[in-house]
Structures are given as C-alpha cells and as structure tokens.
Amino acid sequence: MCGITGWLDWQRDLTEQGAVVTAMADTLKRRGPDAGGQWLSPRVGLAHRRLIVIDPNGGLQPMVCSVGGRAFAITYNGELYNFLDLRRELEGRGHVFESRSDTEVLLRAYIEWGPACVEKLNGIFAFAIWDEGEQQLFLARDHIGVKPLFYAQRGSSFLFGSEMKALLANPLVKPEVDMDGLTELVSMGVFRTQGHGIFRGVTEVLPGHSLLVTRNGVRVTQYWKLDSHEHTDDFAATAQHVRELLEDAITRQLVSDVPIGSMLSGGLDSSGVSAIAARAFRQEGRQLDTFSLQFVGEERDFRANPMQHDLDAPWAKRVADASGTNHRVILLDTPDLLDNILEPMRARDLPATGDNETSLYTLFKKMKPDVTVALSGESADEVFGGYPWFYVPEMRNLNLFPWQAIGVGKVENIVRPDLLDQLNPVRHRAERYQQALRQVPRLAGESAEDARTREIFYLNMTGFLPYMLDRKDRMSMAASLEVRVPFCDYRLIEYLWNVPWEMKFARGEEKGLLREAFSHVLPEDVVRRRKTAYPLNHNPAYLEGVKAKVREIAEDGTSPIFDVFNHEKILASAYFEGQYEAGPIALKNYYEYIIQMDGWMREYNVSLV
Structure with missing residues (x-):
C-alpha cells in the first residue's frame, strides 16, 4: 500500500x-x-x-x-x-x-x-x-x-x-x-x-x-455498477456460492512478501475471515497471527447497550483457540486515546468521530511492529445486512438515511443561529437522501417491501460503507499498515446484491446467510453470537478527559470554531454535571466532535469563504 x-x-x-x-x-x-x-x-x-x-x-x-x-x-x-x-x-x-x-x-x-x-x-x-x-x-x-x-x-x-x-x-x-x-460538513458529518x-x-x-x-x-x-436482476439459486446453492467466493477472496488476499496477520474481535465477520486464513496458513505449515483490541478496565466499566451486547475478549480467545492462531491482545488505556485524539483528523484531513477512530489508529500502530498487512472483517454488515436498520421496522421505514435514526451525524443544535438558516441541514440531508434514492438500481415487479430493502442496501453501500472504508484506510495507513477487506471483493457484492432478504436473514438472524457460509469453519456458539459493534472505551476517566479539553477550548474563546458554533452553548456544556439525557456515549461523542473541529480548523488553517 x-x-x-x-x-x-x-x-x-x-x-x-x-x-x-x-x-x-x-x-x-x-x-x-x-x-x-x-x-x-x-x-x-x-x-x-x-x-x-x-x-x-x-x-x-x-x-x-x-x-x-x-x-x-x-x-x-x-x-x-x-x-x-x-x-x-x-x-x-x-x-x-x-x-x-x-x-x-x-x-x-x-x-x-x-x-x-x-x-x-x-x-x-x-x-x-x-x-x-x-x-x-x-x-x-x-x-x-x-x-x-x-x-x-x-x-x-x-x-x-x-x-x-x-x-x-x-x-x-x-x-x-x-x-x-x-x-455538507455540518449536515452529513463523517458520512459525507x-x-x-x-x-x-x-x-x-x-x-x-x-x-x-x-x-x-x-x-x-x-466502469462498474450494480445490476438488479432476479436471483434464481436456492438457499443451499446460494450459501455454497457465497462460501466459495469468500474462500477465494480471503486466500487471494493472503499474498504478501511481508508479515501478514488478521484482525479478530470474536464477532462473526472477523472470526470467519481469520478461520479461513488460519486454515490456509496451516496447509503451508505456518501459524496465523491474529490481533484483538481490549481496553484497560473494560470488565469494570462496560455497560451493555443496543449496539454492544457483551465483551469481545472471551469470544476472540474462543476463535483463536479453535483456529490455532497466535493471538495477541492489544491493550489500550485512556491516555493512549487522549494523547492521540487528533491523529484521526490528521489522517482524514477532516474532523473524525472520536475514540472509535482513535482506538483503531492506536491498535494499528501497536500491530505494525509485528505485521505490515492485516485482513479485516470490515464491510460484512453493509453487504449482508447486519445493522438493526435493515430489519427493525421503526428504523428501516424512516424517510431519511437509516443511521440518522440513532442520531449519527447531527450537530446542528450547536450551530450559530445566524448560520443555521443559511446551512439548513435538515433540507440538505433530505435532498441528499432523495438524490440517493433516485440512483437505486430498481428491479421491475418487486414488492414494496423488497424494493425498500433494496433501497436500504443501496443507501448503506453508498452512504455508510464509504465512511467505514475511509476510517479503515486512513487509520491503518497513518500507522503504515495495509488492511485488506475480503468482503469488498466486487464479485461477492455483485452476487449478494440480488440475493433476497429472506436468505440474508435466514433463521430470523441478522447475517443469517453469512452464518451459514461460515458454519464449516467456526464453532457453533460463535456462529450464533449476536452482532456487537466495534468496541468503545467506557472508562469514565476518558469522558472527563475530553470534557477537560472542551473546557480549554471554550474558556480560551479564540477558536475558529466559534465562527460556526455557538460559544455560549459549548461553554455551558463544558461545565455540565449530572446525567446527560441521551447517555454518556452521546455526551462523549459531542465533546469529541468539538475537539475534532477545533483541531481541524486550527491545524489546517481553514478559511470560510
């Protein structure tokens, strides 16, 4: 790379x-x-x-x-x-x-x-x-x-x-x-x-x-685009073809003249990739190196939420033991995140999202001495339908980008009132949403339900997946590490595009088709594990750390962000005590956004014209 x-x-x-x-x-x-x-x-x-x-x-x-x-x-x-x-x-x-x-x-x-x-x-x-x-x-x-x-x-x-x-x-x-x-920046955030x-x-x-x-x-x-047509394979044939495509993509992506490993969180996606890669290594008499992320004190600080049901660590060990990999746990502490908080912004050239990017960058940096290339399970959720907005009616039927249902990307509540009317982020998002819908490759004769499912997949492919790939590329390359994504093999995506939802959601489980495709290489309990999101740091010391940084920005008062955002609101939030209505994760995300915007506008000497 x-x-x-x-x-x-x-x-x-x-x-x-x-x-x-x-x-x-x-x-x-x-x-x-x-x-x-x-x-x-x-x-x-x-x-x-x-x-x-x-x-x-x-x-x-x-x-x-x-x-x-x-x-x-x-x-x-x-x-x-x-x-x-x-x-x-x-x-x-x-x-x-x-x-x-x-x-x-x-x-x-x-x-x-x-x-x-x-x-x-x-x-x-x-x-x-x-x-x-x-x-x-x-x-x-x-x-x-x-x-x-x-x-x-x-x-x-x-x-x-x-x-x-x-x-x-x-x-x-x-x-x-x-x-x-x-x-665009205020309305769409990192989902530009x-x-x-x-x-x-x-x-x-x-x-x-x-x-x-x-x-x-x-x-x-x-030169390439998705083409909608009727899917004629039955479930068994579909699962077998998906398995063959994945095994071919994963083994092709093991070619390297430098050390190569695999990321292994214990979730379905990275576990399947790691298991197939480990099998290929064993056939050559080698052992695959796998890596997972863990936060200091996470057993003490973790609180289950709709996106994170349990901790990854026991599951990563389970897969590593079953696949015979040389597994290494990368342990991150709050100072690792606070010291590197602006590295994602510098890698992106734009404001980033916070500790989910800082931790990824730090993980890659600590992997780099051992490997130069790593495989990742990134993108499986977008192409197999792993997010709740694919199947939760209240989320999939909203007339907006599905991830906006959980508030991702909205920052206009702190925009200066005199600017808000000019920017009109609500109208901008609505226009972008309708623009995306007009580009969906339609299939004549589909039911309204199936047509909506196709829309959701297209929105994810063109709206959410770009953010995930951008995050992966920038954080890894900032650490001089190449990360490969077998789930982004275009042949696999072409095939899955027309596979009906009933197959992708087999047994009433998100990514049911992928579970079936990986069932031959993973333990049954891993195959059945519920999806859990990329881990976040739940240590209260981190929340206090980002809050202190926001307090410095607000008290200084000279930040260029105040050309865009309301100084009084940011100052008040920097001294906020008590329970934040949307929860500690939302409050942390808010503080991180202020820090990212401040760092970006200062370091890049951004000029508003």
Whole structure:
C-alpha cells in the first residue's frame, strides 16, 4: 500500500517544479514510509510513497515503461489480487516483465488494453498513468472505493492525490471551505456525500469510476455498477456460492512478501475471515497471527447497550483457540486515546468521530511492529445486512438515511443561529437522501417491501460503507499498515446484491446467510453470537478527559470554531454535571466532535469563504 500524487499542467514546465511535487508526496510519508520517488516531464509530475508489500526490489515507483518509443508512467496505490492471472495473459500477448510486482502488471495492462484495463482488475486500487505519446492522464479507483483518490482543477492545472493533504501542499489549492462545503460538513458529518471533498473545488473520484484528462478537459466514466436482476439459486446453492467466493477472496488476499496477520474481535465477520486464513496458513505449515483490541478496565466499566451486547475478549480467545492462531491482545488505556485524539483528523484531513477512530489508529500502530498487512472483517454488515436498520421496522421505514435514526451525524443544535438558516441541514440531508434514492438500481415487479430493502442496501453501500472504508484506510495507513477487506471483493457484492432478504436473514438472524457460509469453519456458539459493534472505551476517566479539553477550548474563546458554533452553548456544556439525557456515549461523542473541529480548523488553517 502506498500514497500517490501528481500534477498535470498544460502551460507551465513541470520539470522545474520538482520541489513542489516532492512536498506533495512528503505529506503521504505515513502511507509509504519505505521509499519514495518522482518522475517529471514538461506536462506532468508524478510522485509516490511506498509501503513495501510485494517485490521489494522490483516495484519501485513511479514506474516507466516504453513501448515502440512511447513512454508510459504510473503511480499506483493498492493490490491486485488477480495480478498473477493477468501477468500470464499479458505474457501470452508478448509482454516481457522485468519485475515480480503487480505495479508492472497494471502498467502493461493499460498499455495492452487502454482504459478498458480496469474491467480486468480484481483488487483495491487508485492509480494514475501518463501516456506521453497521447498526452493524456488516466486515473481510476477500485470498484467499491477501498482506496481513496481526490483531485482538483485550477486553471491549466489538474492535481490529484491519495489524500487531500497532498493537494493542499500545492500552492494552487487553498484550505478554503465555502457554504456548500460547510453545509455538507455540518449536515452529513463523517458520512459525507460520495464525491464531495469539503474543501472548495476538491472532488473525490467515485468508486468504480475512471477519469481521462486531456487538453479538451476531464472525461469521467463509470466502469462498474450494480445490476438488479432476479436471483434464481436456492438457499443451499446460494450459501455454497457465497462460501466459495469468500474462500477465494480471503486466500487471494493472503499474498504478501511481508508479515501478514488478521484482525479478530470474536464477532462473526472477523472470526470467519481469520478461520479461513488460519486454515490456509496451516496447509503451508505456518501459524496465523491474529490481533484483538481490549481496553484497560473494560470488565469494570462496560455497560451493555443496543449496539454492544457483551465483551469481545472471551469470544476472540474462543476463535483463536479453535483456529490455532497466535493471538495477541492489544491493550489500550485512556491516555493512549487522549494523547492521540487528533491523529484521526490528521489522517482524514477532516474532523473524525472520536475514540472509535482513535482506538483503531492506536491498535494499528501497536500491530505494525509485528505485521505490515492485516485482513479485516470490515464491510460484512453493509453487504449482508447486519445493522438493526435493515430489519427493525421503526428504523428501516424512516424517510431519511437509516443511521440518522440513532442520531449519527447531527450537530446542528450547536450551530450559530445566524448560520443555521443559511446551512439548513435538515433540507440538505433530505435532498441528499432523495438524490440517493433516485440512483437505486430498481428491479421491475418487486414488492414494496423488497424494493425498500433494496433501497436500504443501496443507501448503506453508498452512504455508510464509504465512511467505514475511509476510517479503515486512513487509520491503518497513518500507522503504515495495509488492511485488506475480503468482503469488498466486487464479485461477492455483485452476487449478494440480488440475493433476497429472506436468505440474508435466514433463521430470523441478522447475517443469517453469512452464518451459514461460515458454519464449516467456526464453532457453533460463535456462529450464533449476536452482532456487537466495534468496541468503545467506557472508562469514565476518558469522558472527563475530553470534557477537560472542551473546557480549554471554550474558556480560551479564540477558536475558529466559534465562527460556526455557538460559544455560549459549548461553554455551558463544558461545565455540565449530572446525567446527560441521551447517555454518556452521546455526551462523549459531542465533546469529541468539538475537539475534532477545533483541531481541524486550527491545524489546517481553514478559511470560510
């Protein structure tokens, strides 16, 4: 995994802008701490930061290949899980390879098939290829959007990067947020609309899309999308096919030239991934390393809630013992979280959500000395239907994004009254919701109930999943760790898209189909365990810690957040005592949001325009 960035300009000579291109790449060092490079031509400067995973000596980037006197240069972030198959196909077409890397396979795939090469790729990727002969730049992002990619146009320039900080390192891109960006930030929070970069004039390449940049402009193409059709397999055949797809995805994603492990919480998703990976390791005479997260004092502090029914620790041990993994518990304490509270914001270039991201970042940082790559159970809930809003009528039938039913993403209660009318977050969310519904791939003849289920899945795929993948990518890459997500194999998602809810909810259990698919590799009690959310820190000392930070911000009074938020309300909340009506978790989330916004606006020198 790596970080990529580049600058295309149709007027100035970029061979003289090496220092700026280097500065853009340097912002991505945590994504790629092992090596860096740049390639300059009069029109284009490409740069790369590398995290070595495959072919340490042969995968240096930017990589340049000349065919018939025509030069092609690539900067690439990701992994191709079918690169060996593609390499054999390309060799059959006469290509001679100089390395073992998937980078060269991707570059030669573009040379052979042009922009259509993306239709042959199975993996997670974001890349840019400059064709010197045709004077055009081609960019693409993977089917599901696992790897990030942003761009901005400024006059004769086109700039891109894995993260927005790379763009902001170029003098042409300022950290400006206009009313549209502020509305999106306040209305949607971390669940920002796909494609929206928040900063003025910054755009995110959508999943399954590619861009071709020429002197005539930017042409955007959608190369992959979900297709709705009738599902004809019975339950047994469906479960078997899902099992085969998962086993293929997981085993393909074990390819690595560096140490690889698996995250194991004891929940169904990570347990199934870890069990299959452990079996593949055993067949090679190896033992899989697995990792779980635990908070100091969690047995004392934990309180069951609708999203967390019990503690993970006993279940992680149960699966590790059953699968024969070398399991390690990463123990986090309150100071770990408070000391790193702004790291998620720095990784995202935007305000983050709090300790669920800080703890994930700290977990990855503590895993890094032992592994460079890890598998994750991320995304199973979105594609199999694990959240309560898939099946609880009161939540699934609300006329808004389902996660808003639990208050996720609403902060307008502290927005300054004079701004609130301009931003109108309620209207903005409603517009975004209706926009998303218009994009749902419909199936003619479906019942109203089935059509609503399809809507819920689409909303999750395009609204909730992007946040989860963004969180996973930014927190892991900030720790220089590559995390792979087998549940985001596009073949699996294509198949599941049309599987009826009755099968996904088999036996009246959330993810009943997945439980059946994993039943051959997991103990029965693990298969039947109720879903529980990513663990949060329940230590009262953490709540007091974030409250103290908010008190400092409020008492200082000079924070730029007071251009947006009501100072008096924040000051009053900083001295709040007693029981918060929405509960301690909601209060903690509120404090964390203030801290994140303050840190972001200060450190990025955000200018409201």
